[in-house]
Amino acid sequence: MSYKLMVVDDSNIIRNRIERSFLNSQISVVATASHGIEAIAKFKEHKPDFITMDLTMPQMDGLACIQGIVAIDPKVSILVVSALSDKETALQALQYGARGFICKPFGEGQLVTAIERLIAIRQKRP
Amino acid sequence: MASDPNKKGLISDLLHNDKYRLILSSLGVLLLALTLALIVTYFFVSRAEQATSRMDLIGDFSDEVLFITNGVQNLSVIGDNTQERAFAISKLQARAKSADELISTLSQEKHDDAHNHNDTLHELEALWRDYSDRIQTLRPSSSFATITALGAFGYEQQHAIYDGVTVAYDDYYVDSRQMTDYARYTQIVTFIGLLLFLALFIGYALQRMRTGDALLEDAQQQTSDILKTVNEGLFLVDQELVLSGQYSKSLETILDSHALQGKRLDELLHGAISEKDLSATRLFIDQLYNPWVVEDLIQDLNPLKQVKVTKLDSDGLPYSKYLNFDFLRVSDGDEGDTISKVFVSVTDVTDAVLLQETLTLAKAQHERELEMISAILTVDTKHLLYFIDNTAKRIDEMNDTLKTNTQAGAANLNQKAQALFREMHSLKGDASALKLEAFVGIAEQQESKLKRLLDKPNLSGDDFLGFTVGLDELLELNLYMKDLLTRLHVLGDKVADKNPPKHWQTYFEDYAQDLGARHGKQVALSVVGFDELSDHPDFNIYKDIAVQFLKNAIVHGIETPEKRSINGKPSLGQVALGLIKKADKIELSISDDGQGIDWQAVRTRAVTLGYVSQEQAHTLNQKQLYALLLKAGLSTSSEQNEDAGRGVGMSLVYDLTQKADGRLQIQSEPNQYTQMSVLLSDNRQER
Numbered sequence: 001m002s003y004k005l006m007v008v009d010d011s012n013i014i015r016n017r018i019e020r021s022f023l024n025s026q027i028s029v030v031a032t033a034s035h036g037i038e039a040i041a042k043f044k045e046h047k048p049d050f051i052t053m054d055l056t057m058p059q060m061d062g063l064a065c066i067q068g069i070v071a072i073d074p075k076v077s078i079l080v081v082s083a084l085s086d087k088e089t090a091l092q093a094l095q096y097g098a099r100g101f102i103c104k105p106f107g108e109g110q111l112v113t114a115i116e117r118l119i120a121i122r123q124k125r126p
Numbered sequence: 127m128a129s130d131p132n133k134k135g136l137i138s139d140l141l142h143n144d145k146y147r148l149i150l151s152s153l154g155v156l157l158l159a160l161t162l163a164l165i166v167t168y169f170f171v172s173r174a175e176q177a178t179s180r181m182d183l184i185g186d187f188s189d190e191v192l193f194i195t196n197g198v199q200n201l202s203v204i205g206d207n208t209q210e211r212a213f214a215i216s217k218l219q220a221r222a223k224s225a226d227e228l229i230s231t232l233s234q235e236k237h238d239d240a241h242n243h244n245d246t247l248h249e250l251e252a253l254w255r256d257y258s259d260r261i262q263t264l265r266p267s268s269s270f271a272t273i274t275a276l277g278a279f280g281y282e283q284q285h286a287i288y289d290g291v292t293v294a295y296d297d298y299y300v301d302s303r304q305m306t307d308y309a310r311y312t313q314i315v316t317f318i319g320l321l322l323f324l325a326l327f328i329g330y331a332l333q334r335m336r337t338g339d340a341l342l343e344d345a346q347q348q349t350s351d352i353l354k355t356v357n358e359g360l361f362l363v364d365q366e367l368v369l370s371g372q373y374s375k376s377l378e379t380i381l382d383s384h385a386l387q388g389k390r391l392d393e394l395l396h397g398a399i400s401e402k403d404l405s406a407t408r409l410f411i412d413q414l415y416n417p418w419v420v421e422d423l424i425q426d427l428n429p430l431k432q433v434k435v436t437k438l439d440s441d442g443l444p445y446s447k448y449l450n451f452d453f454l455r456v457s458d459g460d461e462g463d464t465i466s467k468v469f470v471s472v473t474d475v476t477d478a479v480l481l482q483e484t485l486t487l488a489k490a491q492h493e494r495e496l497e498m499i500s501a502i503l504t505v506d507t508k509h510l511l512y513f514i515d516n517t518a519k520r521i522d523e524m525n526d527t528l529k530t531n532t533q534a535g536a537a538n539l540n541q542k543a544q545a546l547f548r549e550m551h552s553l554k555g556d557a558s559a560l561k562l563e564a565f566v567g568i569a570e571q572q573e574s575k576l577k578r579l580l581d582k583p584n585l586s587g588d589d590f591l592g593f594t595v596g597l598d599e600l601l602e603l604n605l606y607m608k609d610l611l612t613r614l615h616v617l618g619d620k621v622a623d624k625n626p627p628k629h630w631q632t633y634f635e636d637y638a639q640d641l642g643a644r645h646g647k648q649v650a651l652s653v654v655g656f657d658e659l660s661d662h663p664d665f666n667i668y669k670d671i672a673v674q675f676l677k678n679a680i681v682h683g684i685e686t687p688e689k690r691s692i693n694g695k696p697s698l699g700q701v702a703l704g705l706i707k708k709a710d711k712i713e714l715s716i717s718d719d720g721q722g723i724d725w726q727a728v729r730t731r732a733v734t735l736g737y738v739s740q741e742q743a744h745t746l747n748q749k750q751l752y753a754l755l756l757k758a759g760l761s762t763s764s765e766q767n768e769d770a771g772r773g774v775g776m777s778l779v780y781d782l783t784q785k786a787d788g789r790l791q792i793q794s795e796p797n798q799y800t801q802m803s804v805l806l807s808d809n810r811q812e813r
Contacts, residue, residue, distance in 0.1 A: 079423070087427050088402060091409035094416070100423030117420045 003119065006031040006048035008039040008065065009081065010057040014104070018052055018081070021108040027115055036060025040068045048076070049122070050115055053098065055082040055089055063093055070097035077118040081106065149331075156323050163316035167309045174305035181298045183232055188291040190225035191254065194218055194261065195284040199277045202270060212266040222261045229254050232294075246297065250290040257283040359472035362456065365415045367391040367408065370467065380449065380472050382437055391470075398435045414455055414468050421455050428453060432475060448479040494564045498607050502614060505560050505636075506629050510611065513556055516666060517565070517604045520553050524597060528590060539585035546593065547576045548778045553600075555673040559637035564603060572596045630656035630669075634676060634703055641680040648687050648697050649680055654704035659712065664806070667786045668705055668714050671804055674775045674782075675716040676703060683720030683800050693797060695719065707808065714788075715803035723794040728754055752792060756780040779804075 005027045007018045012034075019029045030046045033039035035057045043051070051069065055062035066078055078098040080090055090101050099121065102114050197218045204211045233247040260276055349372065353360065359377030362370040367390045378384050381394055391411075392404055399407075406429035413419050413427075430451035439445050450473050458466040502510060527545050550572050557565035575593050579585060631653040638651040656672075659665055684690075684699035691697055701718045729743040732754045738746065746754070756776050779802075783790045788806040793799075 084426060087429050088406045088409070090427050091406055091413060091429075094413045094419055094424065094427075095409060099418050100420045101427055102423065103426045114420075114423055117423060121418065121420060 001026065003027045003050060003115075004030040004046060004048040005050045005052070005115070006033065006039065006042060006046060007052050008033045008036075008057070008062070009052070009054040010034050011054075014054070014081075017108070018111060021111045022115075025112055027112075036062065036065030036068065039065050040072075043069050043072065043076075047073075050118060051076060051078045052081045052102075052111070052115075053078050053093070055080060055086075055093060063089065063096060066093055066096045066098055077122060079114055079118060081111070149327075152323075152327065156320075159319060160316065163312055163319075167312045167316075170305045170309035170312060174302045174309065177298045177302035177305060180232065181295055181302065183228055184291055184295050184298065187225055187228040187232065188288065188295075190221055190228065191257075191284055191287050191291075194221050194225065194257075195277075195280040197221070198261070198264075198273065198280045201264075201273045202277060206270070207266050215264045215266055215268075219262055219264065222258045225254065226258055246290055246294045250287060250294065253283055253286050253290065257287075357473070359470075361386070361470050362467040363391055363411065363470055364467060365412065367411055369394075377472065380474050395435070398437050399430075399433055403429045403433060411453065411468060414453055415465050417465060432479060447474055447476040449473070450475045494603075495610065497563055498610055499614070501560060501562055502611060506632065507611070508629070509560060509633055510607070513560055513562070514604055514608050514611075516556060517553060517600070520549050521597060521601050521604065524549050528594060528597075539587065539589075540580065542590075543576050543579045543585065547573065547580070548781055550576065551775070551778055552670045552673070552782075555670065555677065559633065559640070559673060561640060562607075565600070568596060568600050568603065572600070630660065634672065637673070638676060638680060638701065641677065642684075645681055646686050647680055647684045647699060649684055649699050649701055651676075651701045651703060654702070655706045659705055659707065662712070664786050667782050668712070668806070671714055671779050671782050672703060672705065672716070674779045675714075675802060676701070678775055678779075678802075679716055679718040679720065679800065682724075683718040683722075685721050689721075710808050712806045712808050713803055714806065715801070717799060717801040719799050722796040722798060722800050723755070723792075725751055732757075755792070756790075 003026060005022060007015050007029055009015050009018065009032075015032050015034070019032065022029055027050065030048055031042040033042050037060045039051075039053075040060075053062045053066060057065075060068075062080065062082070066080075069076060069078065074097065076097075078093075080093045080098045080101045081104060082090060082101070083104045084090075094101070099118055100114055102111060197214065201211065201214055201218075204214060229247070229251050233251045257280060260279065264273070264276070353372060353374040356374045357376050359374055359380040361373035361377055364370070369386050369389055369391060371387050373386055377386060383389075383394055386394065392408055395404060395407070406427075410424070410427055410429055413424055414421065428451065430449070432448055432450050434446055435449050436444055436446045452471045454469045454471075455465050456467040456469050458464040524546055527542060527549070550569055554566055554569035554573065557563075557569060572593060575596065579589050579593075582589065634653050634656075635651050638649050641647070642649040656669075659668065662668070679701045680699075684701065685693070685695075687697035690699065699718060699720060701716065703716050705712065705714050728751060729738075729746065732738050733740055733743050737754060737757065756779075780790060783804050783806075786804075786806050788804045791803045791805070793801045
């Protein structure tokens with residue numbers, strides 16, 4: 001089974017890195033966004049199963065974006081990918097419906113493993 | 127693992143358990159035995175009833191025979207061929223038929239018990255058939271003799287039959303009694319069996335319960351032994367952060383609290399960690415109970431990983447330790463998908479953290495050492511010695527300032543803080559010129575401390591405590607550098623050489639390059655004089671002013687290369703610094719071809735700082751503007767860094783000029799130049 005992933009991060013380098021991580025996997029990156037507003041628009045268009053979400057972004061930050069997306073589809077699996085400067089904000093993101101957290105900088109394998117864990121949870125609780 | 131009874135059915139579930147299987151099968155056996163007892167009882171009772179009904183039949187038969195015998199005898203008194211006789215005979219014959227049926231019913235019953243009913247009944251039947259056959263031969267016309275003979279025969283037969291009936295009746299009676307007795311025995315046996323079973327059952331159950339209790343007690347004892355001996359603080363918390371009943375003994379020591387059962391984790395940590403960490407802890411544990419969140423993927427967010435915990439000891443004095451909390455979900459349910467508790471393990475990692483800190487400190491020390499060695503290798507040793515000497519003097523001076531001025535009072539203390547600030551700022555300038563970052567770092571921290579004091583409305587003597595500590599640190603660093611120089615054997619004869627250092631040109635040129643690099647400016651500095659006056663007793667003051675001058679010129683005066691080219695200037699800015707003896711005066715001057723003094727920025731800043739009102743700012747004359755420029759705290763720099771932003775540079779220049787009985791002159795033309803000079807009288811040489 002193939003899964004759709006959307007990458008949300010204001011850094012072009014990070015977006016490319018995340019995309020590269022999933023080149024040889026069952027997950028295909030269907031969309032990328034550099035801020036919250038773009039992310040919500042692309043979410044509606046592509047309906048991805050998984051999202052990697054940065055927290056600090058211009059225009060609309062990750063917290064607001066998570067709230068917006070979860071309001072559209074509460075079943076979407078969001079993985080927060082952010083620097084560990086503020087644990088409380090990351091915990092807040094989980095409170096709003098994100099399902100995991102990966103600290104920047106991350107290893108490529110680390111990200112794939114994290115998404116696989118989210119897939120396992122999805123399969124266990126359809 | 128316990129399973130869900132709703133899903134698989136109670137019985138099949140119980141059968142999977144040995145203990146319950148035994149109970150259920152013994153109940154099955156009991157039920158079977160009871161059914162059997164019921165069947166046996168029913169058998170005996172029905173046999174008894176059968177015997178009783180036979181007794182009734184045989185009684186009826188006996189009555190019929192007696193009636194017939196009496197009827198035959200009565201025939202003799204009824205006349206021949208009369209209708210009455212015919213009627214009596216037909217009645218007798220009908221009764222005889224009825225007796226026939228009774229006896230044949232009785233004799234046809236098969237019996238397999240010990241009593242020989244059949245023989246008796248067959249004898250009775252034979253006796254009766256003989257008699258009955260004769261009765262059936264009777265006719266209304268039968269002779270008197272026939273009737274009399276039949277009467278006599280009947281009388282005999284009736285006696286024989288009666289004897290047989292008595293025997294059979296007794297047999298049936300015995301039979302019935304026996305069956306009733308058997309039924310009763312069966313009931314008694316069943317009842318006793320039931321009692322025995324109950325006794326056994328209860329005994330067994332009690333035994334099992336006792337074994338179970340012993341096992342449970344043993345398990346509890348083992349758990350309690352483990353919890354007593356283990357070094358970690360172990361406990362379970364529910365979603366409301368309440369601690370469960372069992373926890374390890376060490377937890378009380380680690381958290382310095384007792385009777386923790388039922389207490390809330392956040393209440394136990396309240397006041398000991400920051401409110402931010404506390405609220406993060408609540409969020410974190412809440413998320414551990416969220417089944418959609420992946421446990422492994424949030425461990426990085428644990429706010430209690432190596433957390434500093436500060437508590438008060440019995441004397442009310444604060445003490446700190448570092449604790450490491452690890453959180454793990456405890457799952458329940460068939461698929462392990464119900465999170466029932468969160469297991470927490472706490473360890474005191476103070477030793478490890480302190481060791482880490484010591485290592486970090488040693489690393490910092492090592493880096494500082496390298497930095498100093500690099501300074502020693504690249505900077506003129508004379509200048510370094512001069513710096514060390516000068517810094518020691520400055521620290522002494524600052525200590526004196528701290529000690530004097532014993533009269534409290536906010537105004538005095540504020541002046542004291544300003545004096546300390548100027549001294550520290552000069553020290554920072556010296557260190558910065560020699561790229562001694564460790565000194566610059568501490569000096570900046572000290573400046574920040576003083577800045578806070580200056581902003582404080584009611585200063586008290588105790589407020590300077592933090593500054594004193596920092597001053598000791600600086601003194602230590604200074605001694606350390608001196609020691610390092612000695613150890614590197616670079617001092618040698620240079621220490622003996624009491625002459626002040628020369629090569630001030632290089633000193634200022636290096637500093638100018640350094641400042642330029644830090645602020646993105648390209649600067650060409652020309653230096654005149656200095657070396658010739660380096661043994662002047664006020665040289666230190668001249669040099670301090672020169673450092674501030676240079677900083678001002680490069681940070682505020684010279685523009686960035688981009689800005690310069692827009693304004694049609696060459697990208698390389700020109701700065702000239704000079705210390706020249708002119709007759710009985712000494713002149714210290716600096717000029718730059720930069721943007722000039724931004725008077726509008728001075729006005730705006732003065733309004734922001736509340737020195738003048740918005741209206742006053744517009745009407746300020748040149749003299750008033752110069753006064754503002756020299757006022758402490760006024761900086762036009764938008765950001766604060768190593769070289770600018772404290773608003774102390776020009777005020778320091780002014781103070782130093784006053785100290786050396788000098789006169790300060792400033793000239794500036796927008797977008798063209800700034801020139802500053804201090805004219806100092808040389809008559810201080812004799813002091």
